[in-house]
Amino acid sequence: MSELRLATRRSPLALVQATLVQRRLHDLGVDSVLVALETRGDREADVSLDQLGAQGVFAVEVQRAVLNGEADVAVHSAKDLPSTTPDGLTLACVPERLDAADALIGRSLAGLGPGATVATGSARRRALLLERRPDLRVVGLRGNMATRFAAASRSDIDAVVVAAAAVDRLEQNQLIVERLDIEWFVPQVGQGALALEVRDDDDETAKVMAELNVPDALTAVLAERAFLEELGAGCSVPCGAHARMSDGRLSLSGVMLSVDGARSVRGVVTGEDPLALGRDLARELRDEKGGGALAGWQRPS
Numbered sequence: 001m002s003e004l005r006l007a008t009r010r011s012p013l014a015l016v017q018a019t020l021v022q023r024r025l026h027d028l029g030v031d032s033v034l035v036a037l038e039t040r041g042d043r044e045a046d047v048s049l050d051q052l053g054a055q056g057v058f059a060v061e062v063q064r065a066v067l068n069g070e071a072d073v074a075v076h077s078a079k080d081l082p083s084t085t086p087d088g089l090t091l092a093c094v095p096e097r098l099d100a101a102d103a104l105i106g107r108s109l110a111g112l113g114p115g116a117t118v119a120t121g122s123a124r125r126r127a128l129l130l131e132r133r134p135d136l137r138v139v140g141l142r143g144n145m146a147t148r149f150a151a152a153s154r155s156d157i158d159a160v161v162v163a164a165a166a167v168d169r170l171e172q173n174q175l176i177v178e179r180l181d182i183e184w185f186v187p188q189v190g191q192g193a194l195a196l197e198v199r200d201d202d203d204e205t206a207k208v209m210a211e212l213n214v215p216d217a218l219t220a221v222l223a224e225r226a227f228l229e230e231l232g233a234g235c236s237v238p239c240g241a242h243a244r245m246s247d248g249r250l251s252l253s254g255v256m257l258s259v260d261g262a263r264s265v266r267g268v269v270t271g272e273d274p275l276a277l278g279r280d281l282a283r284e285l286r287d288e289k290g291g292g293a294l295a296g297w298q299r300p301s
Contacts, residue, residue: 003031004205007062007071009080010036011144016169017194018075024095024212035071037061063089066197072205074197078190078221079163083229085197093196093209094218098165100192100242101179105167106152106159108178112136116158119151123259123296125161127238128185130261145170165192186240186255186266189224193217216245219274223252226278231256231286237296241281243274250274254281259296265289 004025008018018034025032039061058080065071067088078094085091102125104118112118112133119141120126126138141151145166152160152175164179196212198205220243227241238261241254249270257264267289269281285291 005071006073007035007065008075076195078193078195079188089197090200092198092206093213094221095212096214097193097217100187101164103164103176104159104178105175118159119157120161124238127257127261187242189228223274223278226275227282230279230282252277256285256291258294265291
């Protein structure tokens with residue numbers, strides 16, 4: 001087929017991720033070129049995700065490039081995707097997923113004394129930290145991974161929370177002091193995974209993407225995204241979900257927290273249908289266990 005155009009954010013990490021996809025395509029004998037774009041989330045790097053509010057601030061421009069025919073494939077960090085796929089696109093591929101855990105750089109959790117300062121731009125990470133350590137001072141932090149790495153060396157910050165997979169992909173593993181337990185520190189939906197979208201009428205490109213797809217990884221991401229879609233949530237409210245395949249059955253764990261971490265509800269479901277599992281777990285936490293009444297949450301209309 002002709003050269004594929006891969007749309008991606010132009011951040012250093014996003015370009016590394018898109019280049020990985022390029023290499024996999026090259027191994028299949030498929031040529032490709034990167035179409036690097038600036039997203040709203042990149043342009044407004046000094047604004048917190050809570051204030052940006054809308055889902056997809058790191059994805060919409062990349063998706064639009066494919067919908068408009070300026071590119072053939074949208075390459076995303078799966079955690080950056082809106083909870084619903086736009087009309088005209090399909091999630092065609094999730095390659096091999098890396099570690100979904102969050103990690104601390106600077107100091108370990110046990111090494112943080114009372115009142116220590118931890119930086120993160122994520123409402124989920126803030127709430128989970130305060131759930132376990134309400135004594136901590138959690139401050140906002142935006143910017144690319146280099147900015148976050150540098151922040152851990154600042155005199156006013158003791159530790160920074162990052163996605164372990166991002167550090168792994170940038171080959172900076174020596175910076176990780178502690179990988180946080182997924183059973184407690186439930187990851188953001190899609191964390192550690194890449195998500196490749198194509199136009200839903202582009203069968204030829206979808207067939208190529210299928211060669212890169214890891215079915216268990218795609219199934220897990222679909223379950224997590226169904227959980228997020230049912231909640232109607234995005235980056236600005238604290239929740240997380242993580243799915244794993246074992247012996248042909250899917251296990252999905254999830255959490256909803258109040259914005260201050262003082263209250264949380266958790267659950268685990270198992271089954272085979274990823275979309276049904278995601279929706280069921282969201283309803284269980286929101287409706288049966290009272291997650292919809294937690295501070296900072298509003299039931300979707």
